[in-house]
Amino acid sequence: MSEYLNKFRQHVDVSSDRGLHSFVKSLSCASFQARNLSRCVEVYRQMLGDDEAVIFLGLAGALVPGGMRKVIVDLIRNRLVDVLVSTGANLYHDFFEALGYHHYIGDSKADDGELRKAKVDRIYDTYVSDAELVLTEERISEIASRMESRVYSSREFLEHLAGELDDDESILLTARKEGVPIFCPALCDSAIGMALTQYYVRRQGESRLIIDQIRDNFEMFQIKRDAVRTGAIYLGGGVPKNYIQQLTPMLDVLGVKGEGHKYFIQLTTDDPKFGGLSGCTASESKSWGKIAREGFSATAYVDATIGLPLVAGAVLCDCSGGPARAKRIFCWERDNLEEIKIE
Amino acid sequence: MSEYLNKFRQHVDVSSDRGLHSFVKSLSCASFQARNLSRCVEVYRQMLGDDEAVIFLGLAGALVPGGMRKVIVDLIRNRLVDVLVSTGANLYHDFFEALGYHHYIGDSKADDGELRKAKVDRIYDTYVSDAELVLTEERISEIASRMESRVYSSREFLEHLAGELDDDESILLTARKEGVPIFCPALCDSAIGMALTQYYVRRQGESRLIIDQIRDNFEMFQIKRDAVRTGAIYLGGGVPKNYIQQLTPMLDVLGVKGEGHKYFIQLTTDDPKFGGLSGCTASESKSWGKIAREGFSATAYVDATIGLPLVAGAVLCDCSGGPARAKRIFCWERDNLEEIKIE
Amino acid sequence: MSEYLNKFRQHVDVSSDRGLHSFVKSLSCASFQARNLSRCVEVYRQMLGDDEAVIFLGLAGALVPGGMRKVIVDLIRNRLVDVLVSTGANLYHDFFEALGYHHYIGDSKADDGELRKAKVDRIYDTYVSDAELVLTEERISEIASRMESRVYSSREFLEHLAGELDDDESILLTARKEGVPIFCPALCDSAIGMALTQYYVRRQGESRLIIDQIRDNFEMFQIKRDAVRTGAIYLGGGVPKNYIQQLTPMLDVLGVKGEGHKYFIQLTTDDPKFGGLSGCTASESKSWGKIAREGFSATAYVDATIGLPLVAGAVLCDCSGGPARAKRIFCWERDNLEEIKIE
């Protein structure tokens, strides 16, 4: 027999009701996206076993409206991620729910003209009340008006926002409690940004808080610079992926030696063949030095609402006796990262 | 609050290791393809609860090489499907494994020139030995040469093929034992077809067995005609989907009153927007009468290697105390379906 | 500069209204699917310039209902393809239009329940009259009843069907006139198949015509065996692609030396990553020997209704002075291919 033929297929078996941990493991002997999904969990475990790795999680797509909020909170709470980069929308919808509002089961084929009349907004098959969104934006605007007039990174601003919340199921608040920094490089491009525009208009002429994007870059740069090794998990693409991917090129620009991410996990429905960064492969990223040459990577092409609970569920099984991994503590002095302590 | 906002989102929770049954159920409160997948299980349960329904399963794509053989066998063995329509490839690869050969874990980025030299064939990330394929084809050709020279439907021929096997994990053999007919309308378009071409060439000039496609149609037509209600499950699209979908139009052509499938479940990575039948919706099918106007349908856009084990695993949980559903027995007299008995 | 950087990008220019020929050529300096599309034309030209190549065209998807009938006819008429393999649906819809019926501009968001009541069938955004389909099936059934009772290949049967037509814009009739054989391996899986089932039921008990799939295989095998070199163009995947791809493995099974297709062109919206044959790459095909190791291949991921007119338009430009390529004449004696003459 050829040397290529050395590990033969065991077929997936679901004849007894097994847990997610065991289920996802059994997919490793299947093919196509099932095997890729299983491989994502393998890479995740390798990364968690690396005592010096700092793990970035990029969130794009309507994950919070889509029902993934608790899963993300559990990843943070169990120290399975260290730094979050998100679209504004996911953070906004988290804040919205933390105020006691809800997303509702809807219908992807609804009559959107009728919904408009009823002041109901649709996200594919999910509904949300327009009036509650307006109240949420008013609340953010009001919080901003009570903040000190100075230049902030999005991280600082979001930490402040989280401090106003009282909801254990909130991503923003859990991250604040666990010391997980959250960056939102395109904060303006969300309802949080719209709320800050309201605040901007009301403050017109007066000194006010300013979110400085480049300060975000500086803070992220320091995390990458000081971390011994890094890993990245991407749910969807968009700005969060590109932003975490550009960290090694940024080291280069700033004349700091450093290697690309050692671990790369991606759940996406996008594709490399249309050339966008959202769909690009770990391999392409190697040409840029964004991913380490000897890195470990896995990409599963699957809707994150299916893929994320499976991957997270499999990994969370290892945490039943409490977080298995040391906390990474980021010691900030304004925009300076003084140290990353591993507790 | 608007009447549209009546059922609010519970977030998916994977913090404790739950079984597939409970997991897939919890996806019903998520959005996007997670909810669609959960809906597939709901429709499947409705269909199983219908005492008079006959369930068709359409198999396309490399499901057997992809590790789904045991899942499909368990569906048959537990009487969760009644009629199978498949591409030739899936049946061929089942036969191949039943002879003791294997599919192997491979690499989707392998050097195909090197594989060719090593006589190893690649199916995305799966390998198979070219030499073993040739032996398998030789075996099928030899079986054909021992069969009576007459006109067969693909169902009859495949039943005969199954009779030569001795492997409890075989789809062909399990279906034969359980009385589940298998149709393969494009049998020529597979390695089974290539084997029969070898037989054809060897028999040149002599009388021989002939697979009559139209006889297949006649047999399928009778099942649809005699079933009180029908349901269809599609893994991928292709000929199996179109073939099961055309049953009601065929009733029309033959002047028999009848309704479209009442139940429609589809796991696919194709899409309606490019116009092909593989990706078309249950709704489009209603315009043709292929699906009953008051039918129940669900489509999840996900790779079947992920979606099928989840759906099957959830449904199989209900069968832990033995098959929960009566067997449908098809009483054939040559190409005539004399009766469908529900045991 | 690195040796990798040797041909720099010229940007696509559409500031003056240029013809398709020049337009598609200009895409060769773009990236992503634009370049791939341009590459399809390059490979097509190489193939047309090969005096000994026989060109197969595989048709899947709703191309005729989708408005591609005239483009396909022009390819045949200008001798730009030599052998056609099609789904039954495309041939049926060609026959349907040849009887004077039409496809109509529709709406993909129509109410399918209302359409059903109005006896209008929907193909995404295209409508067709149910009553006219029934008349067409009746006509096919009637033609079959006048044919000699014997075993046919689908090629022979379709040639006979074409002979009943009188429409210069028909694929079936043009192919017949130009001596281009058409194979339909899954003929039963179409409205032609349903018509033949009507005929089958009416003839019950009496001798009748039988379409022998394996005879199709034998005829296709001989074309591959006798052609010095071969090329394949795939519009979509499905049975037509698999059927043309299995030709070299079939040579192997039959103990005939031969090489895979030298030219491979594919327009598809499917993808390799889900493991099905419809989406598989030319490279994967090399591991099987389906494609020659030193072959030329191009795949563009684009809806065929956009990609085909661009590719065909570009190639047809070269034919303004009449067909530039010699006809391939297939000399059949029943199921024996006696010779392929190059006129």
Next chain:
Amino acid sequence: MSEYLNKFRQHVDVSSDRGLHSFVKSLSCASFQARNLSRCVEVYRQMLGDDEAVIFLGLAGALVPGGMRKVIVDLIRNRLVDVLVSTGANLYHDFFEALGYHHYIGDSKADDGELRKAKVDRIYDTYVSDAELVLTEERISEIASRMESRVYSSREFLEHLAGELDDDESILLTARKEGVPIFCPALCDSAIGMALTQYYVRRQGESRLIIDQIRDNFEMFQIKRDAVRTGAIYLGGGVPKNYIQQLTPMLDVLGVKGEGHKYFIQLTTDDPKFGGLSGCTASESKSWGKIAREGFSATAYVDATIGLPLVAGAVLCDCSGGPARAKRIFCWERDNLEEIKIE
């Protein structure tokens, strides 16, 4: 005949070499994405014919590296768009080429480890020199260091950057000359952002220029507020699409009456079914009021490197005698939009 069947299909004809204008028009009688593409041009024409409409263009994906730079410049030069919103990457790559550097024809299957060694970066099938990127970033950093230390919108900053260029084929410079404002809400998430981080680090402690995202929002808000009607063209999704889509909700938050975009054109390879904003439909947008209830919309699912030249080429035909449409002049006084003049 049913009233549904009132406009029958003419088949697409490419037998004579026709211009893009005529070609795209002929696709209106086809189906699927061909018809959708043709519909994009129809909506574009309606929008251009609206004397009071302001047209936003959102650019996402690697359009400039992909060869679309000249097409975008021609749209600006011919006054076919009024406001640009872009990812940082497209503007960076435009700036890069304006310095005389190039993108190179590459290979999507290249060995990325080798490319890394050769200091060549890959974007799917396109190469770029790492060293030239570093020089470009240095240049941007240097320009920033010469700018006045104050708070800027991205529009102001990009106008300043454009002022340093001397290349008629530059998007940045052409937009500056034509008075077309460019916004880049996630400027930090690009090599421009990395260059500004270099500048930030060098200026540490000193006063410096700050890009204020929320000022961008305020400026965009005013354009939407003052425009009588608006239209949006999306190439890909991402931040540019979301940012232009959130304009009407922002009016609501700021208590200004206003309607959603009247015109909506989208070329995308994303899809609504995964729930993200990038793929969402015009209809879903109506539920939010982002699109006017009586608006005109068209979406074609096609790679923008194919779709954009076709749409732009068709529309540019109308401009052969010079721009057919009046210029929109935005009169800024710092962050205040004093007036939109229609020349």
